[in-house]
Amino acid sequence: MKIVVLIKQVPETNNVKMDAETGTMIRDGVETIVNPLDLYAVETALQLRQSRGGTVTALTMGPPKSEKALREVVAMGCDDALQLSDRAFAGSDTWATSYILAEAIRSRLEGFDLILCGERATDGDTGQVGPAVASFLDLPLATYVSAITDVGDGIGVRRLVEGGYEKLRLPLPALLTVVKEISFPRLPTLSGKRRARQMAVERLGREELDLAEEDIGLGGSPTRVSRIFTPQVARRGRKVIVKDEGDLDRALKELLAFLDERHLLPVPERKGR
Numbered sequence: 001m002k003i004v005v006l007i008k009q010v011p012e013t014n015n016v017k018m019d020a021e022t023g024t025m026i027r028d029g030v031e032t033i034v035n036p037l038d039l040y041a042v043e044t045a046l047q048l049r050q051s052r053g054g055t056v057t058a059l060t061m062g063p064p065k066s067e068k069a070l071r072e073v074v075a076m077g078c079d080d081a082l083q084l085s086d087r088a089f090a091g092s093d094t095w096a097t098s099y100i101l102a103e104a105i106r107s108r109l110e111g112f113d114l115i116l117c118g119e120r121a122t123d124g125d126t127g128q129v130g131p132a133v134a135s136f137l138d139l140p141l142a143t144y145v146s147a148i149t150d151v152g153d154g155i156g157v158r159r160l161v162e163g164g165y166e167k168l169r170l171p172l173p174a175l176l177t178v179v180k181e182i183s184f185p186r187l188p189t190l191s192g193k194r195r196a197r198q199m200a201v202e203r204l205g206r207e208e209l210d211l212a213e214e215d216i217g218l219g220g221s222p223t224r225v226s227r228i229f230t231p232q233v234a235r236r237g238r239k240v241i242v243k244d245e246g247d248l249d250r251a252l253k254e255l256l257a258f259l260d261e262r263h264l265l266p267v268p269e270r271k272g273r
């Protein structure tokens with residue numbers, strides 16, 4: 001099986017900071033890691049390779065330093081890595097990001113059987129990139145996949161849905177986004193780390209992928225962050241203070257009246273119902 005895994009480099013902290021003026025993430029000076037949820041996709045790909053043979057190629061789009069993320073998953077066992085990096089890609093929203101990833105897969109990784117993504121990235125957190133890549137490549141898609149039940153005549157998967165699971169069968173090639181339940185990411189090995197250090201990672205930009213400037217970066221992004229703000233949590237409650245035991249009755253009455261005014265008390269059940 002020829003498997004492509006999409007991985008994203010994200011800030012290590014959960015405390016993602018945004019530039020209030022531009023509406024983009026502040027990435028400078030922040031330690032980066034592979035999006036933790038992508039490691040489950042990598043592990044799934046490696047297990048499929050173990051059972052069915054083939055290759056696993058990791059693909060990322062990001063700034064030059066995102067090469068580090070690729071080396072990390074090569075150390076886990078990926079065979080190959082491809083980096084998409086170009087100043088012209090800067091400012092891409094999820095649409096433009098997915099378009100660039102899809103075009104790279106179309107032109108450079110043809111013949112793939114399966115694309116695996118994480119459920120979502122811990123920084124942007126939209127969960128849109130996997131489905132959008134599938135859409136650009138016109139591929140069958142299953143999101144929130146918690147198990148691969150069989151591979152042969154297509155691929156059988158189990159999806160996590162609200163309150164249960166759903167079983168699906170998709171023809172190949174297909175794209176899956178996976179949840180944590182699917183696997184447990186392995187640690188990099190010493191020989192993997194050595195190979196990752198020595199490996200040449202191919203980097204492609206706009207020209208190599210033959211992409212029009214108006215389709216990528218800010219110009220190719222139909223969405224803009226118009227404002228970033230922390231929502232104010234307004235607590236319109238009332239403090240009812242009990243000074244001593246004798247005060248309890250008054251306080252309870254006050255509390256019940258407050259809840260009653262807001263229709264927050266349970267309606268007594270009528271007889272005969």
Ligand SMILES: Cc1cc2nc3c(=O)[nH]c(=O)nc-3n(C[C@H](O)[C@H](O)[C@H](O)COP(=O)(O)OP(=O)(O)OC[C@H]3O[C@@H](n4cnc5c(N)ncnc54)[C@H](O)[C@@H]3O)c2cc1C
Nearest residue numbers: 006061091093094097117118120121124125126127128129
């Ligand atoms: C309206 C809007 C405007 C934005 N503007 C900017 C901007 O100006 N500058 C900027 O830097 N960012 C910007 N972003 C963020 C950037 O577009 C996203 O980080 C990127 O598109 C990925 O989306 P996400 O983080 O929500 O990933 P998700 O959709 O949550 O990720 C799901 C999965 O897709 C895959 N994936 C996601 N991103 C990549 C990637 N880059 N490479 C490989 N695989 C990937 C991974 O498998 C991941 O687990 C913007 C986002 C939005 C919504």
